Amino acid sequence: MKKNVNEKEKIGPKIRKLRQIKGLSQKMFAAELSISQQAVSKIENSEIINEETLQKVSEVLGVSVETITNFDEDTAFTNIIERNEVINQRCDVVNNYDSTDKITELYERLLDSEKEKNKILKQMLELKNN
Template sequence: MSTLLKPNHIGRKISRIRELRDMKQEALAQALGTNQQAISAIENSETIEDAKLGEIAKALGVSVEAIKNFSEEGVINYFNSFTDNKGPIYTYTGNYCTFNPLDKLVESYEENKRLYERLVQAEKEKVEYLENIIKGK
């Protein structure tokens, strides 16, 4: 049976949202701390208790209401809203990078350098400690 025949089949709605999020049952199971068989059972259930539904919604990154109100038609309408031809084909939305990627690269390099220096210092201290133990015998 499809979700069209059973519009309140929560398990199928969860399954569809999971698929749209490009998530496997195993990934959802890991996020919930359970196994894939439990997710399969959930997706085959017509109803789910609210506490469990809240956990699933959080793991999927959606609200409980989004799961309860999910419909294939709504998804299609949502994506069709991006392709209506009422305006120009390309509209600049003002999205731009708020940081300089080269600055981030330099920061990363400097952090790695500091970590390497700490590692070298720790190794020097370890060698000195072992030499003192050997001299003490």
């Protein structure tokens, strides 16, 4: 069964752009789909694509079929930028948390070391005084 796509919104260029965004070469994409590089080129130049192939393409790209069929470059880049900002914010929180934990752990080890040193010095002082 063929997927009907509005002529001005060909499916092939959408697949090409998503592949490029994902950083896949045609050769890598072809290998993931178990087809030839020429077949990938044909898909990327198609106006329509059968449902089975579209499903395989969506799985390899890690996006839903709807994401491919409704793909809009401006919206995609906006979403990618927003996701990256959220990821960066989460990483900052994690990094700050990890850094704080590491500093606290180092401080506690230093403190324990100083306590141990003081204990040994007191024992040495007591021995000297006796």
